Amino acid sequence: MSSRPRQDRARSSDEEIQRTRGISPTGAVLALILVLVFLYAVRWALLPFVISAVAAYILTPLIQWLTKRTHVPRIFFVCAVFIALLAVGVTIIILGAAPLIREATATVADLGDTMERLARGALGDRSIEFFGQSMNAQQVAQAAVAGLRNWIDQAGVILTVAGWSVAGLFGTFLTCVLLFFFLKDGPRLARGALWLAPPKHRPTVEFIWYRLDPILKRYFIGVIIVMIYATAAAYVGLGLFLGIRHASFLALVTGLLEMIPVAGPVAAAVLAGLVALHQADNFAAVVAYAIYATALRLSIDQLLGPVVLGQAAQLHPTVIIFCFLSGGLLFGIAGVIMAVPVALALKVSLATLYDEAIPLSVHVRHPEERT
Numbered sequence: 001m002s003s004r005p006r007q008d009r010a011r012s013s014d015e016e017i018q019r020t021r022g023i024s025p026t027g028a029v030l031a032l033i034l035v036l037v038f039l040y041a042v043r044w045a046l047l048p049f050v051i052s053a054v055a056a057y058i059l060t061p062l063i064q065w066l067t068k069r070t071h072v073p074r075i076f077f078v079c080a081v082f083i084a085l086l087a088v089g090v091t092i093i094i095l096g097a098a099p100l101i102r103e104a105t106a107t108v109a110d111l112g113d114t115m116e117r118l119a120r121g122a123l124g125d126r127s128i129e130f131f132g133q134s135m136n137a138q139q140v141a142q143a144a145v146a147g148l149r150n151w152i153d154q155a156g157v158i159l160t161v162a163g164w165s166v167a168g169l170f171g172t173f174l175t176c177v178l179l180f181f182f183l184k185d186g187p188r189l190a191r192g193a194l195w196l197a198p199p200k201h202r203p204t205v206e207f208i209w210y211r212l213d214p215i216l217k218r219y220f221i222g223v224i225i226v227m228i229y230a231t232a233a234a235y236v237g238l239g240l241f242l243g244i245r246h247a248s249f250l251a252l253v254t255g256l257l258e259m260i261p262v263a264g265p266v267a268a269a270v271l272a273g274l275v276a277l278h279q280a281d282n283f284a285a286v287v288a289y290a291i292y293a294t295a296l297r298l299s300i301d302q303l304l305g306p307v308v309l310g311q312a313a314q315l316h317p318t319v320i321i322f323c324f325l326s327g328g329l330l331f332g333i334a335g336v337i338m339a340v341p342v343a344l345a346l347k348v349s350l351a352t353l354y355d356e357a358i359p360l361s362v363h364v365r366h367p368e369e370r371t
Contacts, residue, residue, distance in 0.1 A: 039331065046334035048175040054337065055085075056182030058220050063183065078183045086176065092252060204352065212348040216341055222308040223259055229304055230296070231255030234272070237292040242285070244276055258300070260333055265300075269293050315343055 039046065059081055067074045127134045135143065182189070197205045234254040239247030250272045257264035276289040315323075323343045327335030 043331045043334065046331060048171050048178055050334040050337050052175050052178035052182050054220070055179055056186050057216075058224075059183060060186050061217075075184065078180070082180050082183055085179070092249070095249065208345075208349050208352045211352060212345055215344055215348065219340060219344065225308050226300060226304060227255045227258045230258040230300060233296055233299065234268075237296060238272060238276075242276065242288055242292060244272070244279055246275065250275065254296075260337060265297065269297075315340065315347070319343060 063074065063077045063081060066072070066077045127136045128140070194202060194205060194209075231251050231254060235247055235251035238244045238250050244250065250268075253271065254265075254268040257268040260267075273289060273293070276285065279285075320340060320343075323339035324336055327337075327339035327342070329335075331338075
């Protein structure tokens with residue numbers, strides 16, 4: 001008779017534990033702060049993980065579709081997609097990187113002659129007054145090259161470039177390895193991430209993801225559309241109008257770097273600018289390149305970008321700019337890449353917790369409604 005009350009007390013104790021299990025609002029905020037502090041501490045290691053995870057997220061629907069249609073084991077398409085990506089990357093490097101490196105080396109070697117040619121095209125035989133000193137085109141070029149050389153020596157640019165090159169090679173290899181694992185085990189990793197949420201809140205987290213998933217896909221599709229446009233527009237500008245050698249490779253690099261907000265377009269413009277500077281016959285060619293670069297940025301930032309990405313994300317431009325700046329300052333390029341997705345995740349999470357409709361033209365059903 002005495003065992004029955006003891007079992008009832010144990011059962012009620014277990015039920016009380018189940019009811020109290022979970023995270024309080026204060027605990028959730030503290031956990032989020034700890035996660036952000038940890039990510040900030042390891043921010044230099046985030047970029048390979050972010051790039052490979054985003055690429056796997058974009059390609060996983062294709063792998064799942066092929067697996068469902070053909071009934072072939074999933075690992076076969078994982079390996080096929082991974083090998084295809086590696087083949088494309090190696091082809092780009094072999095066909096484009098080697099000539100571009102030679103072009104960059106020649107640009108550095110002939111920098112003095114290039115600067116003098118450009119200065120003579122701008123000044124002719126005239127002289128200008130610079131801090132009370134009269135200088136002709138040759139003297140301007142010599143002063144510019146000497147100033148650049150002193151800056152390189154004092155700032156240790158060569159050592160910095162060498163260090164970043166080694167880090168880039170290691171990061172590229174690590175990204176390839178991570179990409180394979182994300183392609184292979186992406187669904188299982190997603191389920192593991194869901195396990196991090198307390199059991200009491202997992203249905204809510206799962207529902208938030210089901211609402212967020214189509215919105216993120218629309219955003220990344222918009223990024224791909226912008227990348228394709230940037231590649232085509234760069235080839236038309238660099239190859240057809242400016243007649244720059246290696247225009248196809250430069251255009252492809254421009255399109256790929258367009259996937260990295262802010263930092264990517266700047267790097268592409270500098271890279272193409274160095275090649276255009278070396279191949280320029282006169283100052284008018286430099287002006288033509290400046291016009292091309294300005295027109296390309298205006299067409300993307302003011303026309304295509306707001307239409308495509310704005311429709312996908314439905315975030316105000318000031319919010320997007322703030323996300324880019326804060327993400328870049330805190331986490332570098334990885335933060336810039338994830339700025340808008342994190343903002344979208346926050347927006348969908350708040351809309352779900354507040355039991356409000358998502359102000360997006362995406363119809364999302366509850367997981368239980370899906371068949």
